[in-house]
Amino acid sequence: xxxxxxxxxxSVFVFGIISISGIVVVQFYLINQAxxxxxxxxNQTVQIALRVVAENLAVLSNVTFSLQNPVEQLSPNYYVxxxxxxxxxxxxxxxxxxxxxxxxxxxNFEYGIYDCYTDKMIYGNYVCMSSENCMTVNRSKLQTFxxxxxxxxxxxxxxxAQIMKSMELWGAASILLIVVVVFFVWTMFIILRxxxxxxxxxxxxxxxxxxxxxxxxxxxxxxxxxxxPAITQDLKRMNQYxxxxxxxxxxxxxxxxxxxxxxxxxxxxxxxxKQSVSLHSVIAEVVEKCTLNxxxxxxxxxxxxQAQNDMINADVLHLTNLIYNIVDNAIKYSPKxxxxxxxxxxxxxxxxxxxxxxxIGIEKQYLDKxxxxxxxxxxxxxxxxxxFGIGLNYVKHIVKxxxxxxxxxxxxxxxxxxxxxx
Numbered sequence: 001x002x003x004x005x006x007x008x009x010x011s012v013f014v015f016g017i018i019s020i021s022g023i024v025v026v027q028f029y030l031i032n033q034a035x036x037x038x039x040x041x042x043n044q045t046v047q048i049a050l051r052v053v054a055e056n057l058a059v060l061s062n063v064t065f066s067l068q069n070p071v072e073q074l075s076p077n078y079y080v081x082x083x084x085x086x087x088x089x090x091x092x093x094x095x096x097x098x099x100x101x102x103x104x105x106x107x108n109f110e111y112g113i114y115d116c117y118t119d120k121m122i123y124g125n126y127v128c129m130s131s132e133n134c135m136t137v138n139r140s141k142l143q144t145f146x147x148x149x150x151x152x153x154x155x156x157x158x159x160x161a162q163i164m165k166s167m168e169l170w171g172a173a174s175i176l177l178i179v180v181v182v183f184f185v186w187t188m189f190i191i192l193r194x195x196x197x198x199x200x201x202x203x204x205x206x207x208x209x210x211x212x213x214x215x216x217x218x219x220x221x222x223x224x225x226x227x228x229p230a231i232t233q234d235l236k237r238m239n240q241y242x243x244x245x246x247x248x249x250x251x252x253x254x255x256x257x258x259x260x261x262x263x264x265x266x267x268x269x270x271x272x273x274k275q276s277v278s279l280h281s282v283i284a285e286v287v288e289k290c291t292l293n294x295x296x297x298x299x300x301x302x303x304x305x306q307a308q309n310d311m312i313n314a315d316v317l318h319l320t321n322l323i324y325n326i327v328d329n330a331i332k333y334s335p336k337x338x339x340x341x342x343x344x345x346x347x348x349x350x351x352x353x354x355x356x357x358x359x360i361g362i363e364k365q366y367l368d369k370x371x372x373x374x375x376x377x378x379x380x381x382x383x384x385x386x387x388f389g390i391g392l393n394y395v396k397h398i399v400k401x402x403x404x405x406x407x408x409x410x411x412x413x414x415x416x417x418x419x420x421x422x
Contacts, residue, residue: 013188020184027177031170038163039076042105047071049103050081050154053095061085077159083150089113089123092152097127105129107162110155212255215248222248250292257321272315272401279310279319279351279422283342286323295331300338307344307351312422314402322398323355325391326418330357333416353420362410370408371396 054070063085070082096111112124156162164171222241225231231238287301330340339358344351362370366377371392399406399420410416 013192016184016188020181024177024181027174031167031174034167034170035163038166042159042163043073045103045105046079046154046156047073049099049105050079052099053092054081054083056095056099057083057091058085060088060091074153077156078153079155080151080153083152085150093125093127096154097129100129107156107158110157111152112155113152212252215252215255218248219245219252247292250289272318274313274315274402276311277314277316277319279307279312279344279353280305282316282320282323283344283353286320286327287342289324290327290331295328296338296340300331301327301340301342304341304343307346309346310344310351312351314422315398318398318401322395322420323353325395326355329391330355330359330416333357334359347421351422353422354417355420356415356417358415361412361414361416363412367408367410 050071051069058064071079072082073079092111092113096109100106100109106129108126108128110124110126112121114121222245225241226238226245231241283303283305287298287303290296290301291298327340327342331338334340334357337358341354341356343354343356346352362377370377395406402422405421407419407421408416409419
C-alpha cells in the first residue's frame with residue numbers, strides 16, 4: 001500500500017507539473033499571437049490614416065491624387081507617405097493629428113519632411129497625442145527614402161508600449177496565471193514537506209517503540225530473577241542484577257527525556273533558567289553519566305579542559321542534555337572503537353567547547369541536513385545505529401535559544417568535530 005501511495009503521489013505531482021507547464025506555454029503562445037494580431041491591426045490602421053492624410057493634402061494643394069498606394073512601411077515603427085507635389089508644412093501636422101484622432105491612434109509620433117532634391121529633412125516635430133510623458137523627448141533620426149521626389153516620414157517610438165497597453169486584459173490573465181503557478185508550487189512544496197514529516201514521524205514512532213521495548217524487557221527479566229528467593233543467597237549475583245536494573249532505568253529515563261525534547265521543540269516551549277555554571281563541571285557530569293550507563297569506558301573519553309575561565313551563563317539542564325546528545329552521537333557512530341576528545345579553551349570573551357570523535361564521519365551531501373528534525377544519516381542504518389533523529393535538532397534549538405554558535409565539520413571515515421562557541 002505504501003508503494004502504491006508513493007506511485008500515486010508522484011504521478012499526481014508529475015501530472016500537475018506537466019499540466020501547469022502546458023498552460024504556461026499555451027498562455028505565452030496566445031499572448032504572442034495576440035500581440036502579432038494587434039500589431040497588424042495597428043499597421044493597417046496607420047496606413048489607412050496616412051492614406052487619408054495624403055488624399056487630404058492633395059485636395060488642399062489642388063493636385064490630382066493618382067497614387068494607388070502612397071504609404072510604405074520601411075520598418076516596424078516607420079512609415080513614409082509619397083506625395084505628388086510639395087505641400088504646406090503646417091497642413092501636414094494638422095492633418096496627421098486630426099486623422100490619427102479619428103482612427104483612434106493615440107500614441108505619440110514623430111514626423112519629418114524632406115527636401116526632394118537633397119533628401120535632407122527640412123522640418124520635423126514630435127507630436128504628443130496625450131499630455132503624459134511629453135516633457136522629455138529623445139528625437140529619433142528618421143530614415144530618408146529614395147523612392148519618390150516628395151514625401152514625409154512618420155515614426156512611432158512608443159508603438160510597442162501602445163500595443164501592450166491595449167492588451168491589459170491579457171496582462172491581467174498572465175498575472176493571474178503566475179499567481180496560480182506560484183500557489184501550485186508552494187502547495188506541492190507543503191505537501192511534499194508534510195509527506196516527509198509524516199514518514200519521518202512514522203520512523204520515529206517505530207524506533208521509539210523498539211528503543212523503549214529493550215530496557216523495559218531487560219528490567220522485567222531482571223525483576224523476575226530478583227523475585228527468586230534463591231537469589232538472596234548469592235549477594236554478588238543479586239547486586240549485578242540490581243546494577244543492571246539501575247543502568248536500564250537510566251537508559252529508559254534518557255529515552256523519555258528524548259521524547260520530551262521533541263514535545264518541547266514542537267510547542268516551542270524551551271524556557272531557559274539561566275544561571276552561572278561551570279562548563280567543566282557539566283562536562284565531567286556528562287562523562288560520568290556515559291560511563292555509568294555502560295555507553296563507554298572511562299578511557300574512551302579524553303578531556304583537555306584548558307579554559308582558564310569556564311564560568312558561563314546557561315540553563316544547566318539543557319546544557320547537560322546538549323553535550324550529552326553530541327557525545328551520545330559520537331559514541332553510536334564509532335562502531336570500530338570509541339575515541340572521543342572533549343576540549344575547552346578561551347578565545348577573546350568566549351569559551352570554545354570542542355567535541356571530536358574518530359567515528360565513521362558524515363558525507364558532505366548530508367552535512368546540511370543533520371540538524372533537521374527526525375533526520376538520520378543513511379549510513380547509520382548500515383551500522384545498525386539506533387536513535388530517533390532528534391538529538392542534533394534539539395542541540396540546534398538549545399544553541400539558538402542561548403544565542404550561541406555551533407559548527408560541525410566531518411570527513412567520511414575520519415571522524416567528526418563539533419565546535420560550540422559560548
